[in-house]
Amino acid sequence: MSETNTSIQIVMPKLAESVVTATVAKWLKQPGDFVEEYEPICEMITDKVTAELPSTATGTLKEILVEEGDTVEVGTVLCMLVDEAAGSTPAVADSSKQDVQSSTSTATTKSDVASVTTKQDSAMKKRYSPAVRKLADEHDIDLSLVTGTGMGGRVTRKDVKQYIASGASSASIPRRREEIIQAAPEAMASPTVEPTQVQSVVQSPTEHHGEVIDGQYEVPIHPIRRIIAERMKQSVTEIPHAWTMVEVDVTNLVQLRSKHKQTFLEKEGVPLSYLAFVMKALVQATKKYPMLNATWSEESIKVNKDVHISLAVGTDDTVSVPVVKHADRKNIAGLSHDIYELTMKARSNKLSPSDVQGGTITLNNTGSFGAIMSQPIITYPQAANVTFESIVKRPVVIDDMIAIRHMVNVCLSLDHRILDGVICGKFLQEIKHQLESYDVNTNIF
Structure with missing residues (x-):
C-alpha cells in the first residue's frame, strides 16, 4: 500500500510464494462504499x-481500476480509497443536502437511505475479516453468536476477545456440536461430503446463457x-x-465405523469419515514405499520425507485440493x-493459500x-493419485x-517416469492389507 495526498492505493499482494498473478472474481464493494x-x-x-x-486501510472506495475477470500481477493497483479524514462518506453528504429540501422530500429520502443502509448492513454482518476468522477458529467460536459493534454490525477482533473473556465461548462449543450432529447426513460420515451447490462466482454449466443458435448456447468460461x-x-x-486397481474387502x-460413528460425532463434533481410515492406510503404504511420495525433475527424482496428502474436494462445477499437512x-x-x-x-470458499500448498x-x-x-x-x-471408490455389497467366494x-x-x-508396475502393485497391496486389517477393536485415537 502506498499513499499520495488523501488517496490510498490498494495493490495486489503476494498471496503465496509461488503465486505471481491472480484474477479478480468479484468486487464486494463499489465506489462510494465505506471500507474498514x-x-x-x-x-x-x-x-x-x-x-x-482484505482492505489494507480504512476509507471510502473512490475508484475501481481492475474489472471483474481481469488477471493482474502482484503489485498491480486494484482500486483507490479516500482517507476517511478527508471528508464524509457519500451517505452522510447526501443526508446533509436533504436538510435544505422540503420536509416531505427529506423524510422520503432519509427513509430510502435508511432502507439501503439497512440492506447493506445486513449483507455485511456475516462477512468476517481473516483476523477475526483466525481468532474464532483458534477458540472454536461460532461467529454467528457474537454481537458485532463494527460498521454495519460487523464482528471485530475486539468483539471476539470480549466474547472469549465473558466465558460464553465455552458454551458455544457443545451447541455447535449439537448443530453438526443434528444436521450431519449419512454422506458426511461417508468417505467425504456429498457435493453441494458451488460458490456463487462460478456459473453452473446447465444455466442458460445467451441465445440458442443451431441447438446450442454458450456458457462463458x-x-x-x-x-x-x-x-x-x-x-x-x-x-x-x-493406471492400476485392487479390490478390497472392507466389511470389518x-x-x-458403525460401532463408533455416533459416539465419535457426539464427543468430537465431527463425523467419523471412511476417508480417515483410507488416509491412514495410505500413510502406512507411503512410508513403506516412499517413491510414491516423490516428484520428477529433469536432474533427479525428489522423494518427500513428510506425507502431506492433497484431498480432492469437488462441487458440481469445480475442484479444490486442500492439503492435510503431516498426515x-x-x-x-x-x-x-x-x-x-x-x-x-473448501465448500464455503474459505480456503487460504496455505491450505492448498x-x-x-x-x-x-x-x-x-x-x-x-x-x-x-x-x-x-x-507422482500418484489414489482414488477410493464406492463401498458396495457384493457376493464373493471365501473358502x-x-x-x-x-x-x-x-x-x-x-x-510412469517415476513408478513402474511392480512397486505400484506392492503399494496397492499394502493399502489393501491395512484396510482389511481393521476390526471392531481397532483404536481410532
Whole structure:
C-alpha cells in the first residue's frame, strides 16, 4: 500500500510464494462504499485457491481500476480509497443536502437511505475479516453468536476477545456440536461430503446463457474453470499416466465405523469419515514405499520425507485440493477432524493459500457419488493419485463358499517416469492389507 495526498492505493499482494498473478472474481464493494481496514473488498482467484482480499486501510472506495475477470500481477493497483479524514462518506453528504429540501422530500429520502443502509448492513454482518476468522477458529467460536459493534454490525477482533473473556465461548462449543450432529447426513460420515451447490462466482454449466443458435448456447468460461483446464492439460501433457486397481474387502471397516460413528460425532463434533481410515492406510503404504511420495525433475527424482496428502474436494462445477499437512503424524481421529474442516472450508470458499500448498500425494474420493471405478488425472507435479471408490455389497467366494461382503475398488494413477508396475502393485497391496486389517477393536485415537 502506498499513499499520495488523501488517496490510498490498494495493490495486489503476494498471496503465496509461488503465486505471481491472480484474477479478480468479484468486487464486494463499489465506489462510494465505506471500507474498514481488514474488511473484504474483493474476491481473488489464483491457480491454488479463491480467497477474499482484505482492505489494507480504512476509507471510502473512490475508484475501481481492475474489472471483474481481469488477471493482474502482484503489485498491480486494484482500486483507490479516500482517507476517511478527508471528508464524509457519500451517505452522510447526501443526508446533509436533504436538510435544505422540503420536509416531505427529506423524510422520503432519509427513509430510502435508511432502507439501503439497512440492506447493506445486513449483507455485511456475516462477512468476517481473516483476523477475526483466525481468532474464532483458534477458540472454536461460532461467529454467528457474537454481537458485532463494527460498521454495519460487523464482528471485530475486539468483539471476539470480549466474547472469549465473558466465558460464553465455552458454551458455544457443545451447541455447535449439537448443530453438526443434528444436521450431519449419512454422506458426511461417508468417505467425504456429498457435493453441494458451488460458490456463487462460478456459473453452473446447465444455466442458460445467451441465445440458442443451431441447438446450442454458450456458457462463458469462468476463471476457475480456465485455471483447472490449464492445470489438467499440463498434467496430462508432461506426465505419462498409467493406471492400476485392487479390490478390497472392507466389511470389518464398515463394522468398526458403525460401532463408533455416533459416539465419535457426539464427543468430537465431527463425523467419523471412511476417508480417515483410507488416509491412514495410505500413510502406512507411503512410508513403506516412499517413491510414491516423490516428484520428477529433469536432474533427479525428489522423494518427500513428510506425507502431506492433497484431498480432492469437488462441487458440481469445480475442484479444490486442500492439503492435510503431516498426515503421517496423526491418528484416525485427528485425520477425521482435518478432513471435515478442510472440506467445509473448501465448500464455503474459505480456503487460504496455505491450505492448498505443499501436497505430496493426492487422495481422491469418487465413492461419494457412487462411482466404482475411475482414472483420475495426477495433481501436478506429484507422482500418484489414489482414488477410493464406492463401498458396495457384493457376493464373493471365501473358502469355496459364497458370502455377501462390503467391497471397494482402490484405484491408482501413476507417473510412469517415476513408478513402474511392480512397486505400484506392492503399494496397492499394502493399502489393501491395512484396510482389511481393521476390526471392531481397532483404536481410532
